[in-house]
Amino acid sequence: MTRAQLIDGKVIALELRKKIREETAALIKQHDVKPGLAVVLVGEDPASSVYVRNKGIATKKAGMESFTHQLPADTSERDLLQLVAQLNQDASVHGILVQLPLPKQIDTDKVLQAIDPDKDVDGFHPINAGRLMTGQPGHVPCTPKGCVMLAKSVLPDLTGLEAVVVGRSNIVGKPVAQLLLNENCTVTIAHSRTKDLASVIQRADLLIAAVGLPEFIRGDWIKPGACIIDVGINRIDLEDSKTRLVGDVAFNEAVAVAGSITPVPGGVGPMTIAMLLVNTLDAAKRQIR
Ligand code: GUN
Numbered sequence: 479m480t481r482a483q484l485i486d487g488k489v490i491a492l493e494l495r496k497k498i499r500e501e502t503a504a505l506i507k508q509h510d511v512k513p514g515l516a517v518v519l520v521g522e523d524p525a526s527s528v529y530v531r532n533k534g535i536a537t538k539k540a541g542m543e544s545f546t547h548q549l550p551a552d553t554s555e556r557d558l559l560q561l562v563a564q565l566n567q568d569a570s571v572h573g574i575l576v577q578l579p580l581p582k583q584i585d586t587d588k589v590l591q592a593i594d595p596d597k598d599v600d601g602f603h604p605i606n607a608g609r610l611m612t613g614q615p616g617h618v619p620c621t622p623k624g625c626v627m628l629a630k631s632v633l634p635d636l637t638g639l640e641a642v643v644v645g646r647s648n649i650v651g652k653p654v655a656q657l658l659l660n661e662n663c664t665v666t667i668a669h670s671r672t673k674d675l676a677s678v679i680q681r682a683d684l685l686i687a688a689v690g691l692p693e694f695i696r697g698d699w700i701k702p703g704a705c706i707i708d709v710g711i712n713r714i715d716l717e718d719s720k721t722r723l724v725g726d727v728a729f730n731e732a733v734a735v736a737g738s739i740t741p742v743p744g745g746v747g748p749m750t751i752a753m754l755l756v757n758t759l760d761a762a763k764r765q766i767r
Contacts, residue, residue, distance in 0.1 A: 482739045485738050487740055515572070515599065517537075520576075520580055521581050523579070536751045537755065542755070555588065558576075562592045563592065574593050575599055617761070618657065622653040624753045627749060632737075633705055640681050642682035642685050643686045646669045658686075687709060696732075697730075697735050705738045725742035
């Protein structure tokens with residue numbers, strides 16, 4: 479039985495991070511500007527804490543300045559907005575990322591809209607979403623950018639492909655659909671309420687799975703030879719209180735049908751941090767006057 483080609487996000491992300499490190503060194507040498515990324519974490523959600531720590535480590539490894547702001551879980555919206563305003567004004571901070579989700583006393587949209595769009599390295603500000611939709615330069619969300627780079631590592635030209643995106647979040651589904659449209663794909667956005675999802679997915683030459691449901695997409699839904707980018711990171715419980723990470727696609731089934739597929743972990747995950755560094759470097763370059 480043939481097996482799909484594995485798309486190794488760890489290797490591709492490491493290569494990209496090496497390039498970023500070199501470009502960062504060049505920026506420091508030529509312009510005396512050290513890119514700075516501020517990451518704000520409110521509360522102590524364990525998964526968010528790990529992400530934030532990893533972002534800080536990766537930033538420093540790239541030769542950039544890392545500023546981490548850890549605030550207590552009961553931080554008021556006013557105090558968080560005040561910190562964002564201060565970071566907007568700080569010339570040593572080129573990128574600002576407020577880790578989501580935020581505690582319920584804080585209006586997430588209000589906070590995201592308070593970030594200077596030019597420092598919005600997450601690309602979540604409505605101005606950046608609008609720029610992406612209308613083809614103007616701006617910051618593009620990291621995970622969608624990573625998905626497209628992984629797809630292009632096996633399919634350099636995506637023109638004319640049937641792309642199906644499963645999931646419609648502002649963080650992944652909607653922006654990745656827009657990026658694939660820019661790559662000349664015919665794009666369908668499906669979701670958990672799509673009627674006969676299996677037959678929609680069956681059309682996909684390129685499938686982006688971002689529904690957040692463990693092994694939801696089964697092998698017999700997949701078009702033979704398709705490229706599968708699995709954004710899902712779902713922790714499932716096993717016996718003996720052990721856990722395992724699985725994607726949104728049933729990997730063991732899909733690998734026998736697809737042409738290429740990302741593993742979970744080690745696929746999309748490592749690309750997100752690499753793209754955050756790309757966006758931070760880009761922000762620093764654009765802020766040079
Ligand atoms: N939480 C989960 N993914 C993300 C992300 O890409 N950016 C931020 N800020 N928070 C997240």
